[in-house]
Amino acid sequence: MPRKTAKLRAHKTILLVVEGETEQIYFSQVRADRKISGITIVPRLAKHSSVKHILKTALTEYEEHIYDEIWCVFDRDTIVRDGLSEETTDMLEEAKNLGIKFAQSYPSFEVWFYLHFALPQPHYLSQFSLIEDFRQFVPRYGKEQAWLACGDLYAKLKPREKDALINSEELRTRNEATPSEGNTACDVDILMRSAFG
Numbered sequence: 001m002p003r004k005t006a007k008l009r010a011h012k013t014i015l016l017v018v019e020g021e022t023e024q025i026y027f028s029q030v031r032a033d034r035k036i037s038g039i040t041i042v043p044r045l046a047k048h049s050s051v052k053h054i055l056k057t058a059l060t061e062y063e064e065h066i067y068d069e070i071w072c073v074f075d076r077d078t079i080v081r082d083g084l085s086e087e088t089t090d091m092l093e094e095a096k097n098l099g100i101k102f103a104q105s106y107p108s109f110e111v112w113f114y115l116h117f118a119l120p121q122p123h124y125l126s127q128f129s130l131i132e133d134f135r136q137f138v139p140r141y142g143k144e145q146a147w148l149a150c151g152d153l154y155a156k157l158k159p160r161e162k163d164a165l166i167n168s169e170e171l172r173t174r175n176e177a178t179p180s181e182g183n184t185a186c187d188v189d190i191l192m193r194s195a196f197g
Contacts, residue, residue, distance in 0.1 A: 014195050015067040016043045017058045019050075019074040021145050023109050027073075029154035034196055041195055042067075051079060055091040058100050069101065071191050076106040077127065080181055103191040110134050112188040113141075113153070115167040116160040120184045122174070130184075165189050 018024050027043035046054040054072045062070055072095065084092065095102075105111045108127035114120045117137040124130045135141050138156060142148075157164070168189035175183045 013040045014069045025148040052088045071101045073103045075108045103187045106185040111186040116164040
């Protein structure tokens, strides 16, 4: 008769390469709150706030084979405004081919925050106008590190996370109906479902 052996759940590690402190602080707060057994989530700030450096960090980490899953989290505003260099385009294709995942927002990560309360406008000229609109829900919101770290933004947003997931789907449907590179957009919900369940 064969011996029974306990099946151990494999430990999964997920790296989130983020563009700025806003994202790093937010995901650190989510990780601290959720404490998901069997999963380690590491939000890491790229060396410089650019798609090129985010991709460079992700590709370097991929070569180390430390993480089971790697996500690049960035704003698409600079891509829409300036386009991508040939080098960055090549890095993006390489990352896609390796299975590195992407959570993009346009014009900025604050779209994800806004989606906790409502659907944002279809188009924003800048992240500043989006942030100004978001302040109707979180009046003192600011991108300053001190506010983000002490304000416990995730605690304010957590009760509305299901709304954010629903609104994200609705935003995606709206964008599919009227496609435009300048549409307000956000894929952070896909990351949240995948990494944080």
